[in-house]
Amino acid sequence: MVLADAGCDVTLWGRRAELADAVNSTRRNPDYLPDVELPENLRATTDPAEAAAGADFTVLAVPSQTLRDNLAAWSPLLAPGTVLVSLMKGVELGSAMRMSEVIEDVTKVAAERVAVVTGPNLAREIAARQPAAAVVACRDEAVAQRLQRACHTPYFRPYTNTDVVGCELGGAVKNVIGLAVGIADGMGLGDNTKGSLITRGLAETTRLGLAMGADPLTFSGLAGLGDLVATCSSPLSRNHTFGTNLGKGMTLQETIAVTRQTAEGVKSCESVLDLARRHGVDMPITETVVGIVHEGTPPLVALKELMSRSAKPERR
């Protein structure tokens, strides 16, 4: 919708014919965004070849853990010279690859043709055309500028950045911190806890980023602090809501059962911790979330463990 509002002709791929037909005939997506009128220059198809044909930009927005298999099927269909754009905020389980790395691995396109759009961009608010800023990251600044022009609208203000690693890490780790803040909210804890988790969450994200060659300043920008604040404050965030349900005492299975959409942090907390271990970085909040979500540690026990770690300087 953003690209179409910015003047691009957009073809949206989806798996279900009835949903593609509804988008084309009613200009609405009845399942996800029934109240939003979609632009005329956006059409939907179930044929990936039709969606990919002649595209200047190929925008990828499937759940992170499904990207590799989907892209393997789409790779032969990609338009020559197309720029591959990731909207995904996750890290692949097993390989611990960022989404742009998976894209490069599967398609063999150069990093200069892979871009990332991230930032405080809760889908429902974007769909309501509420003002938001975002980061368009690509190693090649000229490509980032081209994509910036392609998605700049009166309500969507993209900034360029060449730090792809930092931008992707910001997006993926904020989901894990969003889970932690949600758990704290669900436990009935207040804003001091939230402020502490956001700030120390940003500290551990920055530590990982530094170890991976990111620019630390990226984390005080939209891809870092901006997205953390939006996710950790909003009931619209699926990760936050998922955490809240866990904090209220629901089991993992019960929480999954009531979650209709993708909460990337649930799987990516494990791959982020994997990344941290590969780089020898301490990420205690991420470790706590993995303990609660995947190892059955009760939130109260996990919180006590987190708070009783040895005392440290704030910066080291």
Ligand SMILES: NC(=O)C1=CN([C@@H]2O[C@H](COP(=O)(O)OP(=O)(O)OC[C@H]3O[C@@H](n4cnc5c(N)ncnc54)[C@H](O)[C@@H]3O)[C@@H](O)[C@H]2O)C=CC1
């Ligand atoms: N929703 C949001 O506010 C934002 C989401 N993102 C990111 O966008 C990515 C996609 O998330 P959403 O669109 O929000 O999730 P979603 O759960 O709302 O939608 C995912 C879509 O992928 C489809 N899907 C599920 N499994 C699939 C598979 N195996 N193959 C192909 N399609 C499949 C679903 O049917 C659905 O249409 C995530 O990485 C998320 O972090 C980024 C910014 C904001």
Ligand SMILES: O=C(CO)COP(=O)(O)O
């Ligand atoms: O990434 C998002 C906002 O920027 C969406 O957050 P959730 O995936 O937690 O809904």
